[in-house]
Amino acid sequence: MADEAKLKLALVGCGGIARAHWYGIQHFAPRIEVSAVVDVNEEAAKTFAEHVGAKPYTSLERCLYEADLDALDLMLPHHLHEWGASACFRAKKHVLLEKPIAMDVSTAERILKGAKEAGIKLMVAEQAQYWMDVVKTRQLIDAGAIGDVITARACFYDPLKPFDSDNLPWRFHLSKAGGGISIDGGAHWIRPMRMMLGEIDEVVAATTRHIPEMEGESVAQAVLRFDSGVIGTFQAVQSTGALGPIEDFRITGKSGEIVIERGREGRLMLYNEANPQGQNVMSAFESKAASYGVELADFADHVLDDKPLAAPPEYALGELRTAIAMYRSVRTKRWEKVW
Known part of the structure; x- marks a missing residue:
């Protein structure tokens, strides 16, 4: 109007x-x-x-x-x-x-x-809250499409943009960013894991740096234990070279899998007894765009x-707490509670 x-x-x-x-x-x-x-x-x-x-x-x-x-x-x-x-x-x-x-x-x-x-x-x-492939995945899980979830994987590969070494991006400075790839772009992959699988209870993590100018971590690997008992993994890489094919998310259940493919041609694919070759449920790109x-x-x-918002502001504490627990785990070399 x-x-x-x-x-x-x-x-x-x-x-x-x-x-x-x-x-x-x-x-x-x-x-x-x-x-x-x-x-x-x-x-x-x-x-x-x-x-x-x-x-x-x-x-x-x-x-x-x-x-x-x-x-x-x-x-x-x-x-x-x-x-x-x-x-x-x-x-x-x-x-x-x-x-x-x-x-x-x-x-x-x-x-x-x-x-x-x-x-x-x-x-x-947090735009991932509005990724409809993630919302649909949760619906498929709740409907029993792959049986009880036993494990899951999130892979975040973020190509490094060109930068001026004499005028570094603010994200390269710990004092301005608070961390590296995990606390920043990694949040867009941690939120969907929470949306699909529930709250994260504890994490154990390792990180490294392969970009000298970047003070925070440019590579992170973490094992996530959810409140449900499900174990998942989170991988984040600030990539500096060519990338091979990899999915954004893979959810494995007792009777099937859900795969959210990466890229513009990516699809939400369902594999189960009725669809052993995979069912193309929907585009995994359109709602992201x-x-x-x-x-x-x-x-x-x-x-x-x-x-009401799709997610109240308090919900954003989950990604922050997960990243901070990962950083604690890197220092202590043990499991760290998120909450």
Whole structure:
């Protein structure tokens, strides 16, 4: 409807993720109107503002004071999440905060508490919550399509983007990222494991570094023990070379398997007695491509209509706690509890 209520949103941070969010807004979130963009790099702010048709700012505080907006989409380095969220809370603006919610649990809990005390709506952006192949996998498991689950595997291979060695990405610095691939992109693979198999109870992990400029781990291997007793594995690699074929997820049950294939041609495949050669259940790519926009549409509905989110902000503690437990395990060389 032409007169449907719109959420006036500021995009804070004008890097690659902001472009993904803008694409999602254009195609899947019609109730959002981008009224401002913010970046400390003036040229980046101006260029992106021209692209989206919004007003540029180089100061978050000035944007909060001057701009006509209801909410902010905070796409900031991890160490700035509490600072940015707190500024929005003081201004009584709703917040969409990129994952991870924070670099440590105490900071995350302060952010959650701050949102409640300010009476504003907070959402932690984790687009994997909207991967429909993952949602369908949980439905197949619950329907008994592969029998009782006995083990599972998640494989996250993230190709390293070119970088300037004289101006390293903020993700390369532990003080800004809080860790390496596990706490960052690895969250997109830990969330689906939790969605499909339930909460993770404890982990044992090993990590290594093969990118000298990157302070955090670029390779991680972990064994996950779920509350159900199921044992799974999580592998994350910041890849620097050609990659062979591998699935994103493999769930093995007593009577079959579910495989979520990797890549644009990836499929959700079901193997069981009725489908020994595999049934192509659905595309494993289409909903991933749409997930940023669907995520933003969910946030808009939550703010405008008070509709419950697909996952409350507290749920994001699971990925953070899992990564932190992995880091503890690396130091102690033993199983570590997630909760």
